[in-house]
Amino acid sequence: MRCLQCCREKKIQVNPYEIARLAGNLGISTTEFIARYTLEQGAYLKFNDNGICVFLDHKGCGVHKDRPLVCRLYPIGRQVNEMGDEWFLELQPEAACNGRYGRTATIEDFLEDQGATAYMLAADGYLTLLWEMMEIMDCMSAKMEIRDAADVSVEKENALVEYAEWMDMDAAVRKYCQENKIIFPDKVEDKMHVHIDALRLWINQP
Ligand code: SF4
Known part of the structure; x- marks a missing residue:
């Protein structure tokens, strides 16, 4: 069941590719997207006074098809070092989170399911x-x-x-x-x- 707790009280950092995907989803340029929907000149997605992501509405994520990587991976985290080694970790879920870690699928399955490769x-x-x-x-x-x-x-x-x-x-x-x-x-x-x-x-x- 979706609880959408992960779309609250978070700083969602975005890179230029993620901004371009989100801007494309909304049919606007990255210039306009940065001005309207980000903080610190494109570093983070805006959130409202209650700490809720600018794209969360009553149905869920309004840009789901083009959501950023961190939203795709949660509750898994990904780290990469300067040598290009990567590893994944389990993040501590929110207190009110309804999500559960499964043990039957692989990380590869999860990444594919989330469209994370690009x-x-x-x-x-x-x-x-x-x-x-x-x-x-x-x-x-x-x-x-x-x-x-x-x-x-x-x-x-x-x-x-x-x-x-x-x-x-x-x-x-x-x-x-x-x-x-x-x-x-x-x-x-x-x-x-x-x-x-x-x-x-x-x-x-x-
Ligand atoms: S972009 Fe979508 S999935 Fe990511 S925090 Fe915002 S509403 Fe949630």
């Missing part, structure tokens, strides 16, 4: 980029330490604005396609591959 590939693609970005940011911080504090804070602010623009898949891919005379892809998976290429180019720019 989401996990996307998560891994963006996670790899994030690690690359963190390495570059460590080098940048080291360089910044020997510079004037006011200059550094302006630079950091500009970098954050630029980062938010780049995380908006439709806007970033459109810009990249125009600059490189590439046709704007229709399918979200194709768009994601172009997006990851564009992001990698951006974070590695001198």
